Amino acid sequence: MGENNVPSGRLGIGVDIGSTATKVAVVGADGSLVHAEVMPTGFSSVDAAERARAALEAWRGDRHFCTLDARVVATGYGRVAVPYADKVVTEITCHGRGAARLFGPDGTVIDVGGQDTKVIRLRGGRVFKFVMNDKCAAGTGRFLEIMADRLGVGHDELSALARAGEPTQITSMCTVFAESEVISLVGRGEPRPNIARGVIESVVGRVATLAATAGGAAPYYLTGGLCDNEYVVERLGEKLGAPVTTRPEARYAGALGAALMALELE
């Protein structure tokens, strides 16, 4: 996105270091998104922060612009590992802010992240309530990754496979136990599409329960790494009883929110 069409004037930069992916977003002085990119976080969030800076500087062709004519807000679980950040804000606030920009000021934002799933309720563009998954991987992107690995398929293939399957119930909430459950289903000869469907249903069910805990109501918006997964979006809408809206940029919602906040800094 944004091939060297760097606007003049003040920039706001958001760096969102998630457990799986690091996202950067840049907004111009008018708040419009001018650049966004994603890279794997890898082992170290300190290294991820450095790679994010290198990527921004490569885009801009300027070694020092991060500290000169832009303000940086860091977010995500690695937010404290960004030495060049002017401010650190939690991903809840950033996602809320980014989603409000992408979708509108009122509604329920669902963010399925690598290690956290969040349901954020917006009113007037502000977060007024949120809930996060319990401290386990049930209902997160990590759960899908592990199960896809176990079934020997890629992330995208998992959905394609699931679409063709009949749901098999996966009852374990614990990812480690669910993995054993999948292994025994494979052992029993259950067709892979059915297991894939069961995996997706498990995540979608867990996310819908979390949304209900937060008192979530339509309109629903999906942000985070699963927003380009049409099948998940479709199944989630079915479970929630209301359509779920998403956009490709929604993957950058946290970084976008951070960038918008950076623009407001002195």
Add this chain to the structure above:
Amino acid sequence: MSDVAAIELPRTFEEFNEQRRQSFLKVKEFKQAGGRLVGYLCSYTPLEVIDAAGASGVGLCGTSDEVIPAAEEVLPANLCPLIKSTYGFAYSQKCPFTHFSDLIVGETTCDGKKKMYELLNELKPTYVLHLPQSRSRSHEREGWYQEVVGLKEALERLYGIQITDDALREAARLRNRLRRAILALYDLQRSVPPAMSGVELMSTMFAGTFNFDVRAYVESLERLCEKRRAEAAAAGSPISAGAKRILITGCPVGGVINKVGATIEHNGGVVVCEDDCSGERTNRFMVDEDAPDILRAIADRYLQINCSVMTPNDDRFAATLEMAEKYQVDGVIECVLTACHTFNVESARVERAVEGAGIPYMKVETDYSAGDLGQLETRIAAFIETL
């Protein structure tokens, strides 16, 4: 009962660090000088009865995960950390107060505790009062009074003494004075900004549960209150005026002061009200010290406590809202210890009551380990950002 054989150090004493050895020696000295020591585990324990027996009551609630692996040799892992830690300290003989207690007093509060007491009794004589499940029925009040009478008689037998009404009344007066001193300290938090950090205040209260001498403790709290009041008046508060004012409610926070409490205060918040069993929720109840039947007045006072083990427990919600207004709180954080079913289930009603009053609410479920620090930090920081 001055049974000298009971005043022995644990076999593992030599393995302890210096600080722990010193604590053991201090308590041993107290016992050797003829001191009577009774451990208690809950705010429902009628402490005036222990005081009137000439014994020092010490709180034995476990607040550290150090001994949880030991406890899990006997107890299930999926149990509240407070119960596991309490038992673990007795089992591993690492707590001087537990080790040197003549008797441990417990109540039939939650299921986990009351069943743990059966196992604890194998390690240390444990006397369990049967706490009713509510205060609304007259036979429950009467039954609880009989339980308190039973404790009095048990202590009389243990020490070969008579506990007089005069001694009970004197103890009630002193305990009320202690409660007033605690409330006066809490009251300093009503100002904007509050006089001190909540972590300091909570730590002070927690340290007080290990005090042998109630009178000395009351006096130290009264002095502290005067000191903080004067400091705040002279130099202003050390707390930033913009800090978000948090009321912390739910389970006992003694084991998570430096986890939940400190996280709140590192992230732009300040704990202005501690609505738990060692906080204002409980200390606001006084004994009617002039009542004709002083033991009954003591029993009645304790039954007012709004723990989630009671059903129904509606008085708790009213009290929380009253405190939220009194302390001008910006948000309520409910802290539930992992596997505490009563507070966890009740939290749905607390949430409704608090949000119904227009105050933001968030529940965190945690234990004594450091495993969830990152997630806790994100939740708490995000909650404060929304205020």
